[in-house]
Amino acid sequence: MQWVHTLTGTGDLAVLVPLIATLSIWLLLVRQPRALCWWGTAAAICAGATAILKIYFYVCPLASDFSNPSGHTSLSTLVYGTLTLIISRSTFGWRRHVIVLFGGAVVFAIGMSRIVIQVHSLPEVLVGWFIGCFALWIFAREFDLREYPHWRGLIAACVILTVSLTGQEVRAEKLLHALGLRLLDMGFTCVGQRQITAFDIAGSGRTPLPSARSR
Numbered sequence: 001m002q003w004v005h006t007l008t009g010t011g012d013l014a015v016l017v018p019l020i021a022t023l024s025i026w027l028l029l030v031r032q033p034r035a036l037c038w039w040g041t042a043a044a045i046c047a048g049a050t051a052i053l054k055i056y057f058y059v060c061p062l063a064s065d066f067s068n069p070s071g072h073t074s075l076s077t078l079v080y081g082t083l084t085l086i087i088s089r090s091t092f093g094w095r096r097h098v099i100v101l102f103g104g105a106v107v108f109a110i111g112m113s114r115i116v117i118q119v120h121s122l123p124e125v126l127v128g129w130f131i132g133c134f135a136l137w138i139f140a141r142e143f144d145l146r147e148y149p150h151w152r153g154l155i156a157a158c159v160i161l162t163v164s165l166t167g168q169e170v171r172a173e174k175l176l177h178a179l180g181l182r183l184l185d186m187g188f189t190c191v192g193q194r195q196i197t198a199f200d201i202a203g204s205g206r207t208p209l210p211s212a213r214s215r
Contacts (some may be wrong), residue, residue, distance in 0.1 A: 001116075005128040005178055006166060008113035011072035018161050019079050026154045038142040042078060046135035050074045053127065059180040060190035065121035068173070070128035073120075077132025078139075080106050083158060085140055089152050107132070168208035 009015070020043050036108040053069045061067035084103025088096045111129055114120040120128075 002114050003164075004116050007109055008072060008117060008119075009166040010162055011114075012166075012168065013071075013075070013170035013172060014138055015165045016075045016079050017170070018081075018165060019158055020059035022157055022161060023044045023082060024155070025078070025082055026150070026157075028125045030150060032144060035139070035143050038139050039082070042082075042135040042139040045138065046074055046078045046131055049131050049135075050128070051172075053131075054173065054176045054181040055183070058177050059184055059188070063123075066123045066127075068120065070111065070114050070120045070125045070129070071172070072114055072125075073125050073128025074135070076110045077129055079130065079137045080110075082139060083145065083155065085136070086151050087155065089143070122183040165178040 111125045
């Protein structure tokens with residue numbers, strides 16, 4: 001199952017943040033300031049929405065299998081979906097269909113890998129896909145349809161970064177969970193859901209929480 005862990009590692013922040021930066025530099029080099037602005041907006045929405053939902057549902061779990069929306073899935077959908085978009089709009093005929101299918105398969109496989117290694121449930125991965133697809137749509141609707149002659153250099157750089165950085169980890173969830181607990185200390189209350197208690201977080205770490213509704 002080592003290959004599953006390698007696959008899921010391509011969706012870690014240690015890989016995706018450099019890819020986001022590389023895409024930003026490329027859009028600047030091909031003189032697409034408008035697309036660059038929308039790319040930054042899409043990335044911010046994707047990362048921000050994922051972080052906010054992670055914080056909220058950690059302290060206010062919706063169900064036993066929904067307390068931690070998948071950030072690997074959401075950001076992978078945006079980043080690898082964007083790379084697929086760029087290549088597909090620079091190719092034609094059957095090659096375009098193959099590229100779209102391959103890119104979709106990569107995004108799907110990364111999401112499913114989170115379920116296989118049992119760090120996320122299907123609902124958490126589905127939310128990640130939704131966030132990522134929404135952010136990708138925001139960027140795609142403003143991306144110029146013309147062919148870009150330098151996309152091969154972009155893909156080469158992204159492949160090198162992905163291969164080099166896969167296996168590295170950036171653990172942001174502990175910080176997000178700490179922020180959630182800080183909100184509880186400040187008097188934050190859940191709306192319609194059971195609120196996390198000290199018994200749920202005893203010993204630290206992510207603990208599956210039972211489904212229950214507040215009064």
